[in-house]
Amino acid sequence: MGLIDDANREAYERLDASNPALTDVVFAKDVLPDIDKYTVSHAGPPITWERMSGPMRSAVMGALVYEGLAETREEAAEVAASGKIKFRPNHDCGCVGPMAGVTTYSMPLCEVTNLTYGNKVYIAFNESDIRALCFGSADPVVIPRLHWFEEVLGPAVKDALAEMGPINLKAIVTKALTQGEELHNRIAAGSVLFFREIAPTLVRTVGDRAQLQEIIDFLAPSDYFFLNLGMAYGKASADAIKNIPYCTVVTAMSRNGTDFGIKVSALGDRWFTSPCPKVKGIYFPGYSEADANPDLGDSAITETVGLGGCSMAANPAMVHLFGAESTDVAQDITREMLEITVGASKDKVIPNMNNQGIPLGIDIRKVVETEICPLINTGIAHKDPSHGQIGAGVSRAPLSCFQQALEAFAESLG
Amino acid sequence: MGLIDDANREAYERLDASNPALTDVVFAKDVLPDIDKYTVSHAGPPITWERMSGPMRSAVMGALVYEGLAETREEAAEVAASGKIKFRPNHDCGCVGPMAGVTTYSMPLCEVTNLTYGNKVYIAFNESDIRALCFGSADPVVIPRLHWFEEVLGPAVKDALAEMGPINLKAIVTKALTQGEELHNRIAAGSVLFFREIAPTLVRTVGDRAQLQEIIDFLAPSDYFFLNLGMAYGKASADAIKNIPYCTVVTAMSRNGTDFGIKVSALGDRWFTSPCPKVKGIYFPGYSEADANPDLGDSAITETVGLGGCSMAANPAMVHLFGAESTDVAQDITREMLEITVGASKDKVIPNMNNQGIPLGIDIRKVVETEICPLINTGIAHKDPSHGQIGAGVSRAPLSCFQQALEAFAESLG
Numbered sequence: 001m002g003l004i005d006d007a008n009r010e011a012y013e014r015l016d017a018s019n020p021a022l023t024d025v026v027f028a029k030d031v032l033p034d035i036d037k038y039t040v041s042h043a044g045p046p047i048t049w050e051r052m053s054g055p056m057r058s059a060v061m062g063a064l065v066y067e068g069l070a071e072t073r074e075e076a077a078e079v080a081a082s083g084k085i086k087f088r089p090n091h092d093c094g095c096v097g098p099m100a101g102v103t104t105y106s107m108p109l110c111e112v113t114n115l116t117y118g119n120k121v122y123i124a125f126n127e128s129d130i131r132a133l134c135f136g137s138a139d140p141v142v143i144p145r146l147h148w149f150e151e152v153l154g155p156a157v158k159d160a161l162a163e164m165g166p167i168n169l170k171a172i173v174t175k176a177l178t179q180g181e182e183l184h185n186r187i188a189a190g191s192v193l194f195f196r197e198i199a200p201t202l203v204r205t206v207g208d209r210a211q212l213q214e215i216i217d218f219l220a221p222s223d224y225f226f227l228n229l230g231m232a233y234g235k236a237s238a239d240a241i242k243n244i245p246y247c248t249v250v251t252a253m254s255r256n257g258t259d260f261g262i263k264v265s266a267l268g269d270r271w272f273t274s275p276c277p278k279v280k281g282i283y284f285p286g287y288s289e290a291d292a293n294p295d296l297g298d299s300a301i302t303e304t305v306g307l308g309g310c311s312m313a314a315n316p317a318m319v320h321l322f323g324a325e326s327t328d329v330a331q332d333i334t335r336e337m338l339e340i341t342v343g344a345s346k347d348k349v350i351p352n353m354n355n356q357g358i359p360l361g362i363d364i365r366k367v368v369e370t371e372i373c374p375l376i377n378t379g380i381a382h383k384d385p386s387h388g389q390i391g392a393g394v395s396r397a398p399l400s401c402f403q404q405a406l407e408a409f410a411e412s413l414g
Numbered sequence: 415m416g417l418i419d420d421a422n423r424e425a426y427e428r429l430d431a432s433n434p435a436l437t438d439v440v441f442a443k444d445v446l447p448d449i450d451k452y453t454v455s456h457a458g459p460p461i462t463w464e465r466m467s468g469p470m471r472s473a474v475m476g477a478l479v480y481e482g483l484a485e486t487r488e489e490a491a492e493v494a495a496s497g498k499i500k501f502r503p504n505h506d507c508g509c510v511g512p513m514a515g516v517t518t519y520s521m522p523l524c525e526v527t528n529l530t531y532g533n534k535v536y537i538a539f540n541e542s543d544i545r546a547l548c549f550g551s552a553d554p555v556v557i558p559r560l561h562w563f564e565e566v567l568g569p570a571v572k573d574a575l576a577e578m579g580p581i582n583l584k585a586i587v588t589k590a591l592t593q594g595e596e597l598h599n600r601i602a603a604g605s606v607l608f609f610r611e612i613a614p615t616l617v618r619t620v621g622d623r624a625q626l627q628e629i630i631d632f633l634a635p636s637d638y639f640f641l642n643l644g645m646a647y648g649k650a651s652a653d654a655i656k657n658i659p660y661c662t663v664v665t666a667m668s669r670n671g672t673d674f675g676i677k678v679s680a681l682g683d684r685w686f687t688s689p690c691p692k693v694k695g696i697y698f699p700g701y702s703e704a705d706a707n708p709d710l711g712d713s714a715i716t717e718t719v720g721l722g723g724c725s726m727a728a729n730p731a732m733v734h735l736f737g738a739e740s741t742d743v744a745q746d747i748t749r750e751m752l753e754i755t756v757g758a759s760k761d762k763v764i765p766n767m768n769n770q771g772i773p774l775g776i777d778i779r780k781v782v783e784t785e786i787c788p789l790i791n792t793g794i795a796h797k798d799p800s801h802g803q804i805g806a807g808v809s810r811a812p813l814s815c816f817q818q819a820l821e822a823f824a825e826s827l828g
Contacts, residue, residue, distance in 0.1 A: 180592050180593045180594055180765060180766070189603060192603075192610045193606060196609055196635065199609075200627070200634045200635075203627050204627060209623075213614070213618060216613055216617045217614050220611075220613050220614045221614075313766075315765075316765045316768075317592060326768050327766065327767075327769060330766075351594060351730045352730045352741065352744075353741075354730075354741045354742065355741060
């Protein structure tokens with residue numbers, strides 16, 4: 001077992017030493033491999049149009065309208081079903097996205113570079129609205145906002161980064177952990193820390209005063225903008241531990257709304273899947289559990305690197321979302337996650353848990369042995385197309401994914 | 415005792431129902447009573463030039479240069495000693511200020527209105543620098559920054575408020591308490607929340623692009639700007655419980671660097687004083703306890719309304735400043751403060767202490783009976799003139815102030 005423990009220790013050290021920074025804004029068409037107008041990347045493991053959940057289908061429809069491949073959502077559904085569209089997981093082409101996570105050709109993407117290891121990942125801008133493509137919303141605000149990202153926000157952030165240099169995401173994540181956030185359910189402090197970081201340069205570099213106003217008006221009030229950057233922080237860190245021989249640490253946990261999938265370091269890009277679990281949470285007025293789609297999104301990449309549910313103690317107020325009486329439950333959850341991880345971070349700590357380091361490096365062996373599955377914080381999408389966000393809560397990664405992966409790992413050892 | 419308990423309950427309810435908002439920026443000369451160029455308001459209870467500590471003398475010297483009453487700091491010291499200057503406590507003329515708290519004729523002041531009760535208080539802008547007038551710094555950046563407040567920042571914030579309406583300080587305080595802050599030692603989240611609130615309107619209302627840049631460059635990176643607004647939140651709340659018959663709740667705790675003073679509701683504007691305690695804390699490189707001035711500043715108005723040391727549990731990382739091994743000590747301190755207060759806030763809560771309401775309404779009877787004195791978080795100024803901030807730590811309000819006040823209260827009952 002020495003080889004495995006050594007490999008896992010290496011993975012843990014790399015996760016903790018990772019230093020992701022926002023380095024550029026680029027277009028999907030220029031950076032994602034083998035992409036054309038008919039390519040749609042999505043959250044979670046691979047899935048066909050036929051098996052897609054309502055919110056993901058809905059997001060695909062919106063994206064095809066955005067790309068000009070259809071005039072209407074109905075027409076888009078026909079195009080999507082026609083076989084002309086190449087669907088593929090974000091995780092398999094270097095990016096991630098929250099909820100449906102649909103990423104297409106014309107979208108501007110944030111480029112996040114792990115400055116320690118040099119690897120790059122990509123993610124679209126957060127829409128900062130419950131009426132969002134990623135939630136499958138068909139609201140008329142959705143598509144124009146995507147065009148505004150392409151024409152205004154993307155170029156402006158690109159220019160600002162060229163002027164100011166990279167924005168250190170690890171610093172923001174580390175600080176937000178001390179400001180009551182676990183960076184998945186709650187990213188308000190992270191969002192405003194990002195805003196204060198970039199705002200002075202935007203004022204310097206955005207020549208058009210009306211555009212500057214639009215950008216500041218969009219970024220300043222957002223409590224969610226940093227969600228996507230935190231996810232890219234997660235993937236940029238997790239990608240640095242891919243393909244370590246003998247390593248049983250999870251490198252991705254992700255859901256397409258139908259299937260939940262994980263990847264494991266030593267097993268490369270192979271997915272181990274199981275049906276998506278239900279989400280336990282609270283709902284916006286007018287919605288209930290009966291309306292909820294099962295767990296959805298690449299956002300569990302935050303838990304993969306010790307944020308979100310793993311760091312619940314950093315956001316104790318959240319435990320009321322799933323009915324806990326006392327916020328002490330938050331620390332119990334983080335302690336539980338420490339049982340299935342290789343170690344605790346040396347520099348990303350939770351002050352109100354006596355500076356406990358966040359749990360790092362989910363070991364499939366420990367998950368299978370203890371039957372403690374990673375707890376995941378998440379938003380909730382409506383199960384039918386065309387709605388937006390309807391709530392927020394928690395899920396548990398399915399044990400079966402970890403069992404299958406452990407079996408495959410045992411086989412790989414021969 | 416029914417009359418006293420009822421009065422204290424009333425004070426507690428008013429403190430909790432207070433709703434301070436930043437409503438305007440005005441000039442000291444236009445709003446402070448009986449003010450002229452030769453009037454210097456300062457932190458703490460009344461004090462003469464002769465008895466003033468080094469940092470307060472130093473701040474007075476800087477202020478007299480700023481006001482054009484002296485060409486040099488040396489000349490300013492002569493003017494200050496000449497008898498021409500009228501020194502008086504901020505608390506006695508409707509304002510407060512951190513550390514030396516020197517407030518003079520030409521300064522722009524934030525007007526904070528308690529929207530529930532209508533009373534108004536004033537405070538200068540936070541200098542957001544250890545090289546600050548309030549710390550007695552003689553650094554050449556200090557005076558030009560005060561002129562910039564007067565000519566650029568003040569008018570800009572005034573115009574922004576006219577456009578956007580009042581900024582709700584209670585909302586920011588309440589949110590910052592959930593973001594790891596007790597609003598006295600740590601006000602970084604509060605500062606950035608304020609920045610995100612006002613930034614969009616500043617972009618709208620500041621016509622001159624270079625001035626807009628200066629303002630955004632000043633506000634965006636500040637981790638301290640909200641200190642002063644939090645203090646004004648405190649005084650606007652505490653002033654709403656002044657002069658309640660039979661009420662033994664503290665309405666002000668403040669230090670001039672020589673004397674510590676408190677005021678008590680039923681006893682009106684009378685000060686009860688005792689020598690300033692020492693501060694236990696950590697020092698910037700090159701400084702030690704031997705350099706430290708005793709406790710200084712009106713900023714204990716934050717503790718007076720349950721923030722700062724009273725809410726230590728909200729900022730558990732801070733306990734390392736005074737040598738505590740475990741952050742659990744932070745909750746112990748808040749529990750201790752609950753023993754000397756009338757009650758816990760219903761809406762200002764500390765999530766990581768199971769949503770404990772902050773301690774509200776320090777009762778001099780309970781302090782004297784338990785001999786538990788309010789714990790105060792504070793910055794540390796050098797004892798000699800001309801230095802800036804040299805550290806941060808905690809002090810305890812002197813028991814003697816509370817004993818004297820309780821005796822006076824007993825006498826007042828006849």
